[in-house]
Amino acid sequence: SQQGEEDPQALSIQEGENATMNCSYKTSINNLQWYRQNSGRGLVHLILIRSNEREKHSGRLRVTLDTSKKSSSLLITASRAADTASYFCATDNYGQNFVFGPGTRLSVLP
Amino acid sequence: EAGVAQSPRYKIIEKRQSVAFWCNPISGHATLYWYQQILGQGPKLLIQFQNNGVVDDSQLPKDRFSAERLKGVDSTLKIQPAKLEDSAVYLCASSLLAGGEEQFFGPGTRLTVL
Numbered sequence: 161s162q163q164g165e166e167d168p169q170a171l172s173i174q175e176g177e178n179a180t181m182n183c184s185y186k187t188s189i190n191n192l193q194w195y196r197q198n199s200g201r202g203l204v205h206l207i208l209i210r211s212n213e214r215e216k217h218s219g220r221l222r223v224t225l226d227t228s229k230k231s232s233s234l235l236i237t238a239s240r241a242a243d244t245a246s247y248f249c250a251t252d253n254y255g256q257n258f259v260f261g262p263g264t265r266l267s268v269l270p
Numbered sequence: 271e272a273g274v275a276q277s278p279r280y281k282i283i284e285k286r287q288s289v290a291f292w293c294n295p296i297s298g299h300a301t302l303y304w305y306q307q308i309l310g311q312g313p314k315l316l317i318q319f320q321n322n323g324v325v326d327d328s329q330l331p332k333d334r335f336s337a338e339r340l341k342g343v344d345s346t347l348k349i350q351p352a353k354l355e356d357s358a359v360y361l362c363a364s365s366l367l368a369g370g371e372e373q374f375f376g377p378g379t380r381l382t383v384l
Contacts, residue, residue, distance in 0.1 A: 248312050262311055
């Protein structure tokens, strides 16, 4: 069964706009990670946020985690065509039960 | 630093045949994962090793899938016999320490079962 569920399933935006993707999960977690997958570079780790953290930044990426709502969001600011990819959240329970969500397909139009 | 290596990159077989995939993780990485990714879905964890011990194989179809990680380094995943629904990309990943940390993925093996 899916632990993480991303929302929306697909998103199209113009270059320069911000993109927000959400992830909901069902059981308690140790940490939550976001990954990007495109045909060119395969599956790549973006950011990890631990259950005791609320917000984390990495370049143009901002991730929030709300453990009370069992949800996380990924914000990509000033999007570029190269950000076109599928984005997955993944959760684990103290190093086990690693589960990826179905992903959000982001298209950034020039 | 060399990344995670996988071979072959593509494989086409008939149903009921056998197939094996090989993975060489990043040097020094203790944890190795095998995932199955069906088109349009997220990766599904099949098995997780820490060194040469199995941490999680709850979603591995053990009647047809097997995996081993001899000497805690490279690993093989085997399917015997294959079914049509096994058509997918098989991804190998590794992480430095215990599970739950950043995973580095290989390019995957695309399996087509006819």
